[in-house]
Amino acid sequence: MTTQQLIEQIYKKQSFLCIGLDTDLEKIPPYLLQEKDPLFAFNKAIIDATHHLCVAYKPNTAFYEAYGIKGWQALGKTIDYLNTNHPEIFTIADAKRGDIGNTSTRYAKAFFEEFGFDSITVAPYMGKDSVEPFLAFENKHTILLALTSNEGAYDFQTQILEGAALYEKVIKTSLTYKNAHNLMYVVGATKASYLGDIRKIVPESFLLVPGVGAQGGSLKEVCHYGMNQDIGLLVNSSRGIIYASKNQDFALKAAEKAKELQLQMQDELKALG
Numbered sequence: 001m002t003t004q005q006l007i008e009q010i011y012k013k014q015s016f017l018c019i020g021l022d023t024d025l026e027k028i029p030p031y032l033l034q035e036k037d038p039l040f041a042f043n044k045a046i047i048d049a050t051h052h053l054c055v056a057y058k059p060n061t062a063f064y065e066a067y068g069i070k071g072w073q074a075l076g077k078t079i080d081y082l083n084t085n086h087p088e089i090f091t092i093a094d095a096k097r098g099d100i101g102n103t104s105t106r107y108a109k110a111f112f113e114e115f116g117f118d119s120i121t122v123a124p125y126m127g128k129d130s131v132e133p134f135l136a137f138e139n140k141h142t143i144l145l146a147l148t149s150n151e152g153a154y155d156f157q158t159q160i161l162e163g164a165a166l167y168e169k170v171i172k173t174s175l176t177y178k179n180a181h182n183l184m185y186v187v188g189a190t191k192a193s194y195l196g197d198i199r200k201i202v203p204e205s206f207l208l209v210p211g212v213g214a215q216g217g218s219l220k221e222v223c224h225y226g227m228n229q230d231i232g233l234l235v236n237s238s239r240g241i242i243y244a245s246k247n248q249d250f251a252l253k254a255a256e257k258a259k260e261l262q263l264q265m266q267d268e269l270k271a272l273g
Helices: 003-013 030-034 038-050 068-085 101-114 128-135 166-174 189-201 219-226 250-272
Strands: 017-020 056-058 090-097 119-122 141-147 183-187 207-209 233-237
Touching: 003 250, 017 090, 017 250, 030 038, 038 068, 038 250, 056 233, 068 090, 090 101, 101 119, 101 128, 119 128, 128 141, 141 166, 141 189, 166 189, 183 189, 189 207, 189 219, 207 219, 219 233, 219 250, 233 250
Parallel strands: 017 056, 017 233, 056 090, 090 119, 119 141, 141 183, 183 207, 207 233
Antiparallel strands: none
């Protein structure tokens, strides 16, 4: 999916919602455990109930790796289902990969070619030669961890080095990478006030913003500081949507929560004009 196609979907659906498929067998409705593939059964029900309200889904691969080969198979079935039935949806592999050279290329081939994801999250700590192999894939997007929503982000990311925060240096340096136009950035909703400074560095880039909902981030603040003329935001909610109920109405309740966010996003788009 190209960036322009993503923007078109945002306007069409009046939504820039990304739903995180962090599917945990300990949290899904117990009756689904009787299914042959409970992970996929849960994901399919969530997708069927919410696909018209969001523009992206973001499976966190840890929730699938934890179940070994069966988990990987469920992840593959989930992405196949999305690519076949909802090709307009932007898919994000929240894998946080990052290694040098050929290893990164193999990670990229796994998620872009074998699974068919549109994008992947990547940790930038190892630098240029750990990121550029992902950027080499045409019409695929690399989402760089810039300023995350967890408490430990203050350990390193906001430390001042030579007059600038480390996360700012990471973003500025990434703009020198080959095919940097394929970059997006992770910025946590719990650090919405930082978005204004980040927008000065990457005014046109898309930002993936987790932390709205269960982590307490404010959608209005995120939009105020982070929205650009092409919207430029993918706001993620995971637990607040997919675990809205543990009963047989879980998909319906998930859709209700997603609808609440979609309507708020529609208001923000109207305010933007």
